[in-house]
Amino acid sequence: MASTFPLNIVTPEKTVLSETVQAVQLPAAGGSLGILAGHAPLLAELSVGECVVRLPNGAQEQLVIAGGFVEVSREQVTVLADTAEFAADIDVNRAEASLARAREMLAKLDAGAAAEMDRATADAEMRRAQAAIRIGGRR
Amino acid sequence: MPSMRQIRGRIRVAKNIQQITKAMKMVAAARLRRAQDRVQSARPYSVKMREVMASLSQAGADTLTHPLLEVRETETPRVGVLVIGADRGLCGSYATNALKKAMETLRPLDPASTRVLAVGRKAYGFFRRRDYPLVGEYDLNMTGVSFTDAQEISRKARELYVSGEIDVLYIAYTRFLSALTQKPVVVQLLPIVTDEIAGTAGDAATSQEEYLFEPDAEEILGRLLPRYIDTQIYQALSEAVASEHGARMTAMSSATDNAGKMISTLTLVLNRARQANITKEIAEIVGGAEALR
Secondary structure, eight states, X not given: OOOOXXXXXEXXXXXXXXXXXXXXXXXXXXXXXXXXXXXXXEEEEEEEEEEEEEOXXXXXXXXXXXXXXXXXXXXXXXXXXXXXXXXXXXXXXXXHHHHHHHHHHHHHHHTTOOXXXXXXXXXXXXXXXXXXXXXXXXX | OOOHHHHHHXXXXXXXXXXXHHHHHHHHHHHHXXXXXXXXXXXXXXXXXXXHHHHHHHTTGGGOOOTTTOOOOOSSOOEEEEEEOXXXXXXXXXXXXXXXXXXXXXXXXXXXXXXXXXXXXXXXXXXXXXXXXXXXXXXXXXXXXXXXXXXXXXXXXXXXXXXXXXXXXXXEEEEEOSSSOEEEEEEEEESOXXXXXXXXXXXXXXXXXXXXXXXXXXXXXXXXXXXXXXXXXXXXXXXXXXXXXXXXXXXXXXXXXXXXXXXXXXXXXXXXXXXXXXXXXXXXXXXXXXXXX
């Protein structure tokens, strides 16, 4: 059996996942990042995307993560995400709606008009919705 | 001596009020439980955040600089205060205490050198009538503070600080100790006090390790610090909401008790008046019969 490590995924509003896992794959700012037990201590910034958690029994959990950080220490891995949602909890319709809204905002910004969001927020929102649709639709 | 009719009217009023206060107490109790859960579930994130900050500062962040860490040496620092007050009344002394604490910081200062950000209807209502420049007004979502709300406030506060409009930022809020006790506090938010963070993060994060950074330490710090402020504000908001519900619950509970006491006193007065009336009538009948003889 492969070695495992404790993984905590927390968002400002709640603890999303706290489990012993075999591996985790995260959307780091510089590209996808895979972490196994015994990884060197690391502090990395996360972007928007999907996070795959491999449990010791071989099962996988998928989440959509938006922004935040990951801290890998000798003992454990902590993900501080802005938002994290299990694939099973994703509401594709809602994601579609927020995608449409984010696109609209971006279009407004491109046209030079005032919008309720700034560019970075709208962009992050769009990518989050896209990731949610991708994962949620796969179910 | 009020007439029996008047006493009955007063009893009815007291009963109606009691019903209202009882309902408000129940609502506050239910919301308090939810708000408390929220405070609890926000804790792991802020604890982890502190740990990460501590590891970062150990990994040589002392050499790193960031606008949010920079302490400005000025003779008369311009002070910003983020006041989190009550959203509604009928919560006992909660609203007054929160504002009083904020005023302790503000009073010795020249109003022109201050900036006030007020959260909660009672708080901005209070500062609107005063000389302090109110630069932001926010409503509190009493049924559940969202992180997005906190981020909005945080963004504004950071802007003020980075642009140099203020040199130091305090946050005045009410710390939630229990349903019965809440304590108004003022805490410095900006510039960030790093020693304090390292101190409170505990020993868990104090292992001497060399961290890898991606992209690099400076960039991570640049992302982490604003997020840290967001978290602090979120924590303060959720504690303030829990405190307000707690205070309201206590206030309404004693109001209900007082109404009950008033009802029983009035009932006693009413009964006595009725008894006196009956006695008087009997005396009149007896007197009348006596006269006919």
